[in-house]
Amino acid sequence: MSRDEAVALVHRARSLGRTVVFTNGVFDVLHPGHVRYLRDARALGDLLIVGVNSDRSARALGKAPDRPINPEHERAEVLAALASVDAVVVFDDDTPHAIITALQPDILVKGADWGADAIIGRDVVEARGGKVVRIALAPGYSTTAIVDRIRQ
Helix, strand or coil: CCHHHHHHHHHHHHHHHEEEEEEECCCCCCCCHHHHHHHHHCCCEEEEEEEEEEEHHHHHCCCCCCCCCCCCCHHHHHHHHCCCCEEEEEEECCCCHHHHHHCCEEEEECCCCCCCCHHHCCCHHCCCCCCEEEEEECCCHHHHHHHHHHHH
């Protein structure tokens, strides 16, 4: 969905007293670690919105030059098909700060591999009384490792 559609969804959810959870990432080659992470994020509230890096912003993160493998709209489509995901928004900024500012989620979720002080959008969420949650990653799952195995 578009950013404006996601903002409207958040307003509708809030008017019903629902808790909005947001997370973001590239989600290039979906694996069980992603599925478990998103399931755990969704369990924290009533609605999970996932921000997906555009192809351009994913490349700006310094991943391999041929990544992402799957185009942004295909990554968004696969994520949107998961039962734990209520909405997906593709963002083109280098960070998710602008989309987090627009959505104003109640809970911001990142993987535990992120330091608490390094989580972008923490300032926005905590300023409105929300919370930031770091979720442990499932060991043994990595898109980079999967891509490396395929290449071998």
